[in-house]
Amino acid sequence: MKRTEIKTLLQRTDYGSTINVKGWVRTKRSSKNVAFIAMNDGSTLNNVQIVVEMNEENDKLLNRIHTGASLSVDGILAESMGSGQKVEVQSQTIEILGEANPDEYPLQPKKHSLEFLREKAYLRFRTSTFSAVARVRHAMIFAIHQFFNDRGFYNIHTPIITGSDAEGAGEMFQVTTLDLEHLPKNPDGTIDYKNDFFGKAANLTVSGQLEGELAALALSNIYTFGPTFRAENSNTTRHLAEFWMIEPEMAFYDLTDNMDLAEDLLKYVVKYGLDHCKEDLEFLSNRLQDEEKNKKAEERSMELIEKLKFVLDEPFARVTYTEAIDILMSSKPNKKQQFQYVIEGWGADLQSEHERYLVEKHFKRPVILTDYPASIKAFYMKQNEDGKTVRAMDILFPQIGEIVGGSQREESYEKLYAKIKELNIPESTMWWYLDTRKFGTVPHSGFGLGFERLILFMTGMTNIRDVIPFPRTPLNLEF
Ligand code: 4AD
Ligand code: MG
Numbered sequence: 001m002k003r004t005e006i007k008t009l010l011q012r013t014d015y016g017s018t019i020n021v022k023g024w025v026r027t028k029r030s031s032k033n034v035a036f037i038a039m040n041d042g043s044t045l046n047n048v049q050i051v052v053e054m055n056e057e058n059d060k061l062l063n064r065i066h067t068g069a070s071l072s073v074d075g076i077l078a079e080s081m082g083s084g085q086k087v088e089v090q091s092q093t094i095e096i097l098g099e100a101n102p103d104e105y106p107l108q109p110k111k112h113s114l115e116f117l118r119e120k121a122y123l124r125f126r127t128s129t130f131s132a133v134a135r136v137r138h139a140m141i142f143a144i145h146q147f148f149n150d151r152g153f154y155n156i157h158t159p160i161i162t163g164s165d166a167e168g169a170g171e172m173f174q175v176t177t178l179d180l181e182h183l184p185k186n187p188d189g190t191i192d193y194k195n196d197f198f199g200k201a202a203n204l205t206v207s208g209q210l211e212g213e214l215a216a217l218a219l220s221n222i223y224t225f226g227p228t229f230r231a232e233n234s235n236t237t238r239h240l241a242e243f244w245m246i247e248p249e250m251a252f253y254d255l256t257d258n259m260d261l262a263e264d265l266l267k268y269v270v271k272y273g274l275d276h277c278k279e280d281l282e283f284l285s286n287r288l289q290d291e292e293k294n295k296k297a298e299e300r301s302m303e304l305i306e307k308l309k310f311v312l313d314e315p316f317a318r319v320t321y322t323e324a325i326d327i328l329m330s331s332k333p334n335k336k337q338q339f340q341y342v343i344e345g346w347g348a349d350l351q352s353e354h355e356r357y358l359v360e361k362h363f364k365r366p367v368i369l370t371d372y373p374a375s376i377k378a379f380y381m382k383q384n385e386d387g388k389t390v391r392a393m394d395i396l397f398p399q400i401g402e403i404v405g406g407s408q409r410e411e412s413y414e415k416l417y418a419k420i421k422e423l424n425i426p427e428s429t430m431w432w433y434l435d436t437r438k439f440g441t442v443p444h445s446g447f448g449l450g451f452e453r454l455i456l457f458m459t460g461m462t463n464i465r466d467v468i469p470f471p472r473t474p475l476n477l478e479f
Helices: 056-062 114-119 128-150 209-219 255-276 278-291 304-313 321-329 352-363 413-422 431-435 451-459
Strands: 018-030 034-040 048-053 070-079 087-098 202-204 221-229 242-251 317-320 367-373 389-397 401-408 444-450
Touching: 018 048, 018 087, 034 070, 048 056, 048 070, 056 087, 114 128, 128 221, 128 255, 128 278, 128 451, 209 221, 209 242, 209 431, 209 444, 242 255, 242 451, 255 278, 255 304, 255 367, 255 389, 255 401, 255 444, 255 451, 278 304, 278 451, 317 321, 321 352, 321 367, 321 389, 352 367, 352 389, 352 401, 389 444, 401 451, 413 431, 444 451
Parallel strands: 048 087, 317 367
Antiparallel strands: 018 034, 018 070, 034 048, 070 087, 221 242, 242 444, 367 389, 389 401, 401 444
């Protein structure tokens, strides 16, 4: 018999039909005359209840069925008398596809901590929380492609292995086929890369932006959506060594156009999630409230769905870095030295505590900060006339801090060249990027949206390790 997915099955009303359903056992409950098996196949958050009549044959079978086992069940679709669900399956034949020994299977039919599940990441898709996050993650990917496709943007695959450092921050993972035990050296003691795979040093990319710009300077509107890698040793709840980033790049866009697009994108995908992931979001909202029930009222986060709707309703606040510094300098936590990093004055880099203060306490909505000091931003950003600031924009979100980083790009060859020299960026890795400013340069802009930070926001999860299936963080490479 053809299998029906549980999501479809739970919506059917043709009671009395014979069906086949397959999945993994979540719980088993037996009484004298009948046993109930809650089974899930990941197609939905909800389980289907399998009702098994107790007789000698089923008794033996039920003794082998435990949490985690996989089953194929033939039975009759029936209206459920119990609360919670409309339908259940009255089993006729149960085939055990794979047993799960309860003495060995790590997941119990009870609530596990997220820390425990991180250590069992190879099985955590089998929990309601992680399957809900996986489904929301999928919906977000789909919404992002839909958003750009509807607006005539072309998706570009930018390279993963690169010879340049797009952010100039030197936080790259090296890629090599050289024998690390016997490295070939130049006379001056430096490593000789001539015999390395590419004949020169190579790294995993930190951003697809530079190549994205090349495409935008011909196709006008493009976006990349790829994995990016950063060897920054920041063991925080918001940093991964391998994360996914959405990077649109648009010819003829100035900073305002760029901000408008980013705000539209964020609102579009949040709305898409609310419209398409209702069940999963409600589950995640309850999970969060449960998690926070012992916290003091002022430390609790906003209810998840309320928070998502809140982002849709209000225009994001748009302020300059300079204005933000003034606000922070005269803020209570700065004056009372309650920030871990007290802001001493203009030029300070903002930490996530400052970003969250601006969003959660001061403006009480998402904030777009613009025109940062050049000294704390990447080399490619368009220089302002004041000689001090650049046309940068970061979008700050509640609980997350920075979710988007972007800018108008420097389109003047002379200014960009001077900057690259000033920062000692090797011209040999950047000549092609510079060339675009010689051949038909145009004003253009773009930004990067951190996909996992978006999923943190959407799901109310609090650790970035819990919104990507297999997190890569310092000293963590198990699965
Ligand atoms: O601000 P970032 O470093 O900007 C860029 O890479 C630009 N090239 C983007 C562009 O203009 N095309 O990174 C962009 C976003 C951040 O705002 C943040 O959401 C996310 O990427 N991000 C990280 N997410 C998880 N783990 C990390 N280590 C991250 N670093 C940045
Ligand atoms: Mg940034």
